[in-house]
Amino acid sequence: MIQIKDKADCCGCTACASICAHNAITMQPDALGFLYPVVDKDKCVDCGLCEKVCAFNDHYDTSLNFEKPIAYGARHKDMREIETSRSGAAFIAISDYVLENGGVIYGAGYTDHFRVVHKRATTKEERDEFKGSKYVQSDMTGIFRLVKKDLCDGLTVLFSGTPCQTSGLNSYVGKRLRENLFLVDIVCHGVPGPYLWRDYLAYLEKKQGSPICWVNFRDKQKYGWAAHHETFKFANGGGKMSFTFLFYKHIMFRKSCGKCHFTNTKRPSDITLADFWGLQRTDPTFNADNKGCSLVLLNTEKGKRLFEAVQDRMNVIPAKLENCLQPNMIYPTVIYPKRDKFEKDYIRHGFKYIYFKYGEEGWRYKLRNFPNRVKQTIKKIIRK
Known part of the structure; x- marks a missing residue:
């Protein structure tokens, strides 16, 4: 039977759960909402199909x-x-x-x-x-x-x-x-992780005091093709936030x-x-x-x-x-070094805490970015 000892060895594709004729495998979420296979040993007949079908390895089919x-x-x-x-x-x-x-x-x-x-x-x-x-x-x-x-x-x-x-x-x-x-x-x-996205939406709606009715992860019409900004439409307005910023930090x-x-x-x-x-x-x-x-x-x-x-x-x-x-x-994304600490902080303190600690609205980001903002301001003054 399939057993995930290291989370990095499972991509959550569901092939193992899908091939099980006895429905002995269900996909269960972890703390961030990522799904992993869990085997019901009472239903499992140890046929080995779940292990055989797994294609998250270097031997995936490229015969065509x-x-x-x-x-x-x-x-x-x-x-x-x-x-x-x-x-x-x-x-x-x-x-x-x-x-x-x-x-x-x-x-x-x-x-x-x-x-x-x-x-x-x-x-x-x-x-x-x-x-x-x-x-x-x-x-x-x-x-x-x-x-x-x-x-x-x-x-x-x-x-x-x-x-x-x-x-x-x-x-x-x-x-x-x-x-x-x-x-x-x-x-x-x-x-x-899906739970981060879920909690992010809930945070924005509470902050805005209005339900979200439309989302766009990369708003090309407003910011152009090369820009990476998400846009939301609320029942009473709209805005741009920093989920994409966390995405490009490779932390979640x-x-x-x-x-x-x-x-x-x-x-x-x-x-x-x-x-x-x-x-x-x-x-x-x-x-x-x-x-x-x-x-x-x-x-x-x-x-x-x-x-x-x-x-x-x-x-x-x-x-x-x-x-x-x-x-x-050419090569896989390098995961942010503090990714495990990020997850522990999320489990212990919730979304709002990690949003301000690791996101662009937090004081750490603003402090790091302060010199760049000063330079941009000086350039604007010089142009005038």
């Missing part, structure tokens, strides 16, 4: 992969799609094609009060919920089994997620059903993100999508309006055929792979 990915920059021809997507809306072009041909889409959306979960979509309206970045690990409970049922029913499925999720799904589904499954991963920086990530096996160009998916950072080395004019551009990596023949089928929906430029390599395509 090209020697190296084929890289492109891509922007949807419909500017409205670009403006409402995180990058260049390549995912919209690809998923539209699958839906138009009777397929289904799986991606990260919301349930309850902006809790991030994976969902199934059969229409473009349902699929639109998957647009945009969501810097929280999505709950995958029950999703792998739904995907498998769709494939057994003869449907074409496009599944989008982090590479650890696509690797787990690929292993769970097996080669027999893989033909009608298109896997799309993202270049992932890491995933924060799942421990497995620090030893990710997929930070390379042998991706566990047919297609990899990302923001095309470094686009200027390929074509500085392609994104002159700063609305966003998708990096598209074609990793398999299946992925290549799918991309070619939708290429006329986008403006596309070829790129050299060496000009596209982002840090998380």
